[in-house]
Amino acid sequence: MxxxxxxxxxxxxxxxxxxxxxxxxxxxxxxxxxxxxxxxxxxxxxxxxxxxxxxxxxxxxxxxxxxxxxxxxxxxxxxxxxxxxxxxxxxxxxxxxxxxxxxxLPTIGLGGNAQIQRNPENLRVGADAPSVSRYYQAGIGNTAFELxxxxxxxxxxxxxxxxxxxxxxxxxxxxxxxxxxxxxxxxxxxxxxxxxxxxxxxxxxxxxxxxxxxxxxxxxxxxxxxxxxxxxxxxxxxxxxxxxxxxxxxxxxxxxxxxxxxxxxxxxxxxxxxxxxxxxxxxxxxxxxxxxxxxxxxxxxxxxxxxxxxxxxxxxxxxPNISITGLLGFASPALGGLFSSSQRFWSFAPQLTMPIFSGGVSxxxxxxxxxxxxxxxxxxxxxxxxxxxxxxxxxxxxxxxxxxxxxxxxxxxxxxxxxxxxxxxxxxxxxxxxxxxxxxxxxxxxxxxxxxxxxxxxxxxxxxxxLGGGWTETTSAAGANPAPAGASAG
Missing domain, CATH: 1.20.1600.10 (Outer membrane efflux proteins (OEP))
Structure with a gap:
């Protein structure tokens, strides 16, 4: 926890x-x-x-x-x-x-994926490894959020x-x-x-x-x-x-x-x-x-x-452009045991890119x-x-x-x-x-x-x-159009 x-x-x-x-x-x-x-x-x-x-x-x-x-x-x-x-x-x-x-703001959502793959014998890890490998994952996370x-x-x-x-x-x-x-x-x-x-x-x-x-x-x-x-x-x-x-x-x-x-x-x-x-x-x-x-x-x-x-x-x-991808959830080789407490999983993947030779930026x-x-x-x-x-x-x-x-x-x-x-x-x-x-x-x-x-x-x-007349239907006591110099999205 x-x-x-x-x-x-x-x-x-x-x-x-x-x-x-x-x-x-x-x-x-x-x-x-x-x-x-x-x-x-x-x-x-x-x-x-x-x-x-x-x-x-x-x-x-x-x-x-x-x-x-x-x-x-x-x-x-x-x-x-x-x-x-x-x-x-x-x-x-x-x-x-x-x-x-x-x-x-980061985009946070629920997601899940499964990967089922058959490998030839000479690519299997270990002699007793099964020919078909399975991997299931589910959780909550965000993708490539820029800091x-x-x-x-x-x-x-x-x-x-x-x-x-x-x-x-x-x-x-x-x-x-x-x-x-x-x-x-x-x-x-x-x-x-x-x-x-x-x-x-x-x-x-x-x-x-x-x-x-x-x-x-x-x-x-x-x-x-x-x-x-x-x-x-x-x-x-x-x-x-x-x-x-x-x-x-x-x-x-x-x-x-x-x-x-x-x-x-x-x-x-x-x-x-x-x-x-x-x-x-x-x-x-x-x-x-x-x-x-x-x-x-x-x-x-x-x-x-x-x-x-x-x-x-x-x-x-x-x-530098810094972004992070993270996931908090569960991972398991078997679908039935995916959400057990022993299969908790998290990943954190920060990424940094820095332009060196890039004429487009200039x-x-x-x-x-x-x-x-x-x-x-x-x-x-x-x-x-x-x-x-x-x-x-x-x-x-x-x-x-x-x-x-x-x-x-x-x-x-x-x-x-x-x-x-x-x-x-x-x-x-x-x-x-x-x-x-x-x-x-x-x-x-x-x-x-x-x-x-x-x-x-x-x-x-x-x-x-x-002079800007014609916007209001009836005469107003004060101006309806404030100066925009301080306007900002915040």
Whole structure:
């Protein structure tokens, strides 16, 4: 009994030493963010967008105001196939981490084997030895458990853990992108509906103008040039109508693809389409906030930390690899007496290997270092890309309101010009060319106003997305994304 106790105690001590092995991974330090400390075109300090909580904590149910859009986002989050793939990727990475983590503990199991062998006479031990030898063995033991004194297995486990965390952040990135894509497809559809209404009204107005010119032509007041110009205006509007119908169908198809199912017929009624579709102001914060708010940046840092751990595993390969195989049980030449107390058996087989001339070990370390340098560059590029996306959206926020005001004024002016041109044509002062030019100017201004209004909405959605917004459903008081620098598998 004391011998068995000694064996179990020794195994426990060796396991503890292995789990407490040192790590040869470089000390991790977060790279400095290669971006300015402030955004260009950022709102002045103290404004609503600066004093509010972080955009990443702003729930999409508070940011978007249209009941139909909110229902579509909820459907997409449940049924979108990209979202499902992202969720399963997390489960896959979690399973991979579990497999790698299990390598840090010995695999202990029950087993048994039998060997029955016939030897020719000249190979038998002793003259009276039987021609057939039998050997039976059963017990509990472990096979080739590595004692991780230099942290190789620990660092491999850490790398798998960081990959799991990076994949989890990738799922959040897909979630945020999906919310923004549904909103943008919905706004594109609503804008196409408004454009179709505009084109239909324009077509009707130009048809009325053509009918008037045709009447004047029939009585000899208008010439063939005026008639052809009026007809050209009608056909141009008719062509635009077909184009906008195509745009509307494609926007609907995109929305249905994102939703992952046919759109239900019982969706809530939409709100009046306009600037009130979205929250008026998005909290911007500072570029440094992106490091702990944007899931793609957090994921890139986890990937960097995993690459750092792989360097430690590659370094450990230069040191001796110590593994043990042990068995505690019974052995007997006869199956019937295998489990008697006199047939107790144990074996202990430590093994040590040490690389001497192995180019692969050195090459693996060089490979791990190169991959770490790549991960650093990818992390820094992710930060720079995020900074650009926020800066671009802020540039839009700073200019779209003024542009819309100018287009609104242009539309009013074009409308007055058309009325004057129509009056002068009816009075015989000007040709129909002036009316045609005024109609084109008004129509173009109206189209530009609708398109710029859509661009303005899209820009605010992009700002919300670029700041990490769209992950939470309802607004939270505190950040949901902690900084990952201290995250570890343990």
């Amino acid at each position: 004391s011998q068995r106790y000694f064996q179990l105690t020794a195994l426990s001590v060796l396991t503890t030493l292995a789990l407490a092995g040192c790590s040869l991974a470089p000390n991790y330090e977060r790279p400095a963010a290669p971006v300015p400390a402030l955004y260009p075109d950022a709102p002045p300090a103290g404004t609503a967008t600066q004093s509010a909580s972080a955009a990443a904590d702003l729930g999409w149910r508070e940011f978007f105001r249209d009941p139909r859009l909110l229902a579509l986002i909820e459907i997409a989050l449940q049924n979108n196939r990209d979202m499902r793939i992202a969720v399963e990727r997390v489960q896959e990475a979690r399973a991979q981490f579990g497999i790698q983590q299990s390598e840090r 991780d004194f230099f942290g190789r297995v620990k660092n491999l486990s850490e790398a798998a853990y960081q990959q799991y965390l990076a994949t989890d952040q990738a799922q959040r990135t897909v979630h945020i992108s999906l919310v923004a894509q549904v909103a943008e497809a919905y706004f594109a559809l609503r804008t196409a509906e408004l454009q179709q209404d505009l084109v239909q009204k324009t077509l009707q107005s130009r048809q009325n103008t053509y009918d008037l010119v045709k009447t004047r032509y029939d009585i000899g007041v208008a010439g063939a040039l005026d008639l052809n110009q009026a007809k050209g205006q009608v056909e141009s509007a008719r062509a635009d109508l077909q184009n906008i119908k195509r745009v509307q169908s494609r926007a609907l198809n995109t929305l249905q693809l994102l939703a992952g199912q046919p759109l239900p017929a019982d969706l809530p009624a939409p709100s009046v389409f306009g600037k009130d579709q979205l929250l008026a102001a998005v909290p911007v914060g500072l570029p440094s906030d992106l490091l702990v708010r944007r899931p793609d940046i957090i994921g890139a840092e986890h990937a960097l930390m995993g690459a750092n751990a792989n360097v430690g595993a590659a370094r450990a390969a230069f040191f 090459g693996n370390l060089d490979l791990a270092k190169a991959r770490k340098n790549i991960a650093v560059a990818q992390y820094e590029k992710t930060i720079q890309t995020a900074f650009k996306e926020v800066a671009d959206a802020l540039a839009g926020e700073a200019t779209y309101a003024g542009q819309l005001d100018a287009l609104r004024s242009l539309e009013d002016s074009a409308l007055q010009t058309l009325k004057l041109a129509q009056l002068r044509y009816d009075s015989g002062i000007d040709s129909f060319l002036q009316v045609q030019s005024a109609e084109i100017t008004l129509y173009t201004a109206q189209q530009q106003f609708l398109q710029t209004g859509l661009d303005s909405l899209m820009n605010r959605v992009e700002l919300y997305k670029a």
